[in-house]
Amino acid sequence: GENVEQHPSTLSVQEGDSAVIKCTYSDSASNYFPWYKQELGKRPQLIIDIRSNVGEKKDQRIAVTLNKTAKHFSLHITETQPEDSAVYFCAALAYSGAGSYQLTFGKGTKLSVIP
């Protein structure tokens, strides 16, 4: 099955700096890569996603890049703010057998933005 590795597990940045979180996946057939943000004690929420036919996608201060050849994708947050502090999860969609597809999540990155 699909395996998603996420790095780093924790990340601290100064307010205003950029943050980058990287994920690698194992199944070359994976074609959809969402990112979810989970604030402390809250539910995960989708913040951005990218499909395999696109190399980069931006939404204000966040962007995601995808390198299919290397099988890795990254989340970039610019001009970080304290409210960006949260746990971020990457995920990859892959065929899991018997006609089923599953999202496989990375283990998460805890981002702390220091004022």
Next chain:
Amino acid sequence: DAGITQSPRHKVTETGTPVTLRCHQTENHRYMYWYRQDPGHGLRLIHYSYGVKDTDKGEVSDGYSVSRSKTEDFLLTLESATSSQTSVYFCAISEQGILNTGELFFGEGSRLTVL
């Protein structure tokens, strides 16, 4: 926030007892999922449903069963709870299936402790 409620939100039980968690949605979404979240493991899919009485196993289905008799309700049952099932359980819904890259909307989570 999507109309998803989970109950109970917190439960403490003893090893060997049965436990049922309920997920109720008011969005009339076809797809419903149960995930568990554990430190260092991210989000892992337990079971999912693609319609009334249509369910399938996820990555970590052993020890769990599900039922969906109505569109709005998806029940997760631990027939005989074990300490390894201590976790935070999230229900999620999506209008489109994962194959169509439907966004997952998560409930607030149910924290289960098995003593």
